[in-house]
Amino acid sequence: MSKLILVRHGQSEWNLADRFTGWWDVDLTEKGVAEAKAAGELMKAKGVLPTVAFTSVQKRAIKTLNIALEACDRLWIPVTRDWRLNERHYGGLTGLNKQETREKHGEKQVHIWRRSFDVPPPELEPGSEFDLASDPRYAGIDIPRTESLKLTIERVLPYWEEAILPQLAKGENVIISAHGNSLRALVKHLSNISDEDITGLEIPTGQPIVYDFDGATPVGERYYLKDA
Numbered sequence: 001m002s003k004l005i006l007v008r009h010g011q012s013e014w015n016l017a018d019r020f021t022g023w024w025d026v027d028l029t030e031k032g033v034a035e036a037k038a039a040g041e042l043m044k045a046k047g048v049l050p051t052v053a054f055t056s057v058q059k060r061a062i063k064t065l066n067i068a069l070e071a072c073d074r075l076w077i078p079v080t081r082d083w084r085l086n087e088r089h090y091g092g093l094t095g096l097n098k099q100e101t102r103e104k105h106g107e108k109q110v111h112i113w114r115r116s117f118d119v120p121p122p123e124l125e126p127g128s129e130f131d132l133a134s135d136p137r138y139a140g141i142d143i144p145r146t147e148s149l150k151l152t153i154e155r156v157l158p159y160w161e162e163a164i165l166p167q168l169a170k171g172e173n174v175i176i177s178a179h180g181n182s183l184r185a186l187v188k189h190l191s192n193i194s195d196e197d198i199t200g201l202e203i204p205t206g207q208p209i210v211y212d213f214d215g216a217t218p219v220g221e222r223y224y225l226k227d228a
């Protein structure tokens with residue numbers, strides 16, 4: 001039986017500041033670093049140790065992974081970073097304060113932008129201070145101007161199928177350090193959650209979630225490692 005461990009990055013500077021982040025590359029806070037360390041210590045204490053790792057190309061997820069791997073003495077395992085595990089792109093909301101946006105556009109509209117399955121936020125204006133067109137890590141990639149959860153799923157799932165699932169099928173224990181919405185995309189698929197019900201799913205920061213796998217097939221439901 002192999003294990004899939006999903007970890008959302010620890011608290012970021014813009015989680016703390018309540019700003020829409022998406023693809024913007026913000027760092028962890030001190031609390032986020034502590035959450036990442038605690039996630040690694042928990043994996044060590046439970047004896048659930050990854051043998052292969054995947055993460056996004058965003059520092060909050062990369063650092064969370066490194067800190068957690070250090071805490072469970074697994075810094076040596078192979079790591080693959082891929083933009084397809086990035087947070088969903090928040091488009092023209094990037095950088096805005098979430099509460100101020102509620103005051104301007106209403107609670108209901110902001111909830112639709114944040115949690116609906118297929119309504120994307122407004123597009124990011126080309127040339128905006130948050131435009132990543134000249135960022136070398138995205139060279140050759142058609143950077144989205146905005147993404148709904150549905151659009152996020154359309155780039156996360158092919159990567160899951162082609163790069164990550166084969167590792168589980170081979171018997172590796174896989175850790176994915178990623179983001180609230182790239183992980184919601186995966187959990188929706190693995191737990192077969194409907195388009196309606198996915199609006200209610202929240203993924204906490206720094207809290208390892210585990211699926212057991214038999215070959216390429218998940219066995220049973222996901223659980224929090226702290227409860228195992």
Ligand SMILES: O=C(O)[C@H](O)COP(=O)(O)O
Binds near residue numbers: 021
């Ligand atoms: O990108 C962000 O702002 C957060 O990582 C996730 O935001 P959400 O809770 O609004 O989906």
